[in-house]
Amino acid sequence: MQTPPLAIHVSGLHKSYGKMQVLKGVDFAVAKGSIFALLGSNGAGKTTVVKILTTLLKPDGGKATVAGHDVVSKPEQVRESFSLTGQSAAVDEILTGRENLIMVAKLRQVKNPRQVADDLLQRFGLAEAAGRRVGTYSGGMRRRLDIAMSLIGNPPIIFLDEPTTGLDPEARIEVWKEIQSLANSGTTVLLTTQYLEEAEKLADRIAILHQGTIIVSGTLAELRRLLPPAKAELVERQPTLEEIFLAIIGNKEGVRR
């Protein structure tokens, strides 16, 4: 079979929980090696889309393929092709950071699980905390470990469901850097977010999910064109609180890696 150029293809996806219709015909496509942001408010159905694509939930109707395989009829093949970083950090709190990574490496049957774990601990700035139980980690550390666990086995597609929700600004920037470097190395990334800024900074294409359907999708430039052209106005540029915050604490921890 010829490999299609699309990493993910979704058409006419429907899903209801009881009488509540969550997805009412969702369509979108994600090109290989790109970052695709699914933008929407809380309860828009972003997580439902991710759960269907990651074979955790069956759709009521429509079709979805991941890496060329249908999520309903070929779930095993689909699971070979991706990694999921879900909304709540999926880490084992009683194990140490290193043990979490080794566990996933063994389950994915990669060679040298210990080596893989140590490399990732280094890369995500967790080497010092590697032998500590994850229960003692901060939110940002957990999220970094969670993402590190998703990278084991180098899956070609990564799903990140609200990867920066609940993180402080520094940790969020760390996660952004990782996502960017993943895409640079050819990994396809589908991320959901409720932060407009996040979609704007990271995504090659953005789709807005609202009331069960994709109401617009395209590149940032295309979305900008939907509004009347920008007018030049003289506005005094004030630093944002985030910029102030980061500038003040900037050298607190030095460089993380």
Place this chain on the structure above:
Amino acid sequence: MSAHVVGNTGVMLGRSIRHVTRSMDTIITVTITPIALMLIFRYVFGGAIQTGTGNYTNYLMPGILLIAIASGVSYTGFRLFNDMQSGIFERFHSMPIARSSVLWGHVLTSLVSNAISVVIIIGVGLLMGFRTSAGVVAWLAVAGILALFTLALTWVAMIAGLAASTTDGATAFSYPLIFLPFLSSAFVPTDTMPGPVKAFAENQPVTAIVNTVRALFEQQPAGNDIWAALAWCAGILIVAYALAMRAYRRKIA
């Protein structure tokens, strides 16, 4: 594929065994109540109870072990429930692994942790005067029946862990199980019980299992009790497994 299942289950077992060994308090809470009951029955009530056998500690032991197992499996429900609540259950289910290994890891862990509790309680029993003439075969038979009982109750715990919506719901199922031995031949002979109580006591699984284990420890013929015990355990196991699988399928795609 089957090598896959074995390998994955091994990793899952290693994971939840660490959960057991890193929270030894779970082993302590599981063993402390049965040990306390053993002390109370032996040193407070024991003198007044006529069992027709010389050594009351010997008489108590099987029922005490069943109480320990019944309370031990509630932690299996608890651990499974926690996995479902945190994202880790979904992480495992989204990975290219044998999905069944997620549940079997918990089941095997339950067998191991309950075996540890049973060994500890037998150790305390030996200090209190528990003696047996059982040989290797009889010990293996005792271990086999206790393992089957643990397996059956573990699958009951799996139903609770999968279907519960609160931590309390995931563990509360074990309270009635812990009381079943009191309505059996575990502490006193059933002969002195009034009619309906006696009828219940003599026809519930704990009595058959207790009588079988007691007979094995005493090197006596177990008679029909052993078949009743095996039938009860197998029956509970099959029904609980079927219900747990139904609850499981409701949770996952």
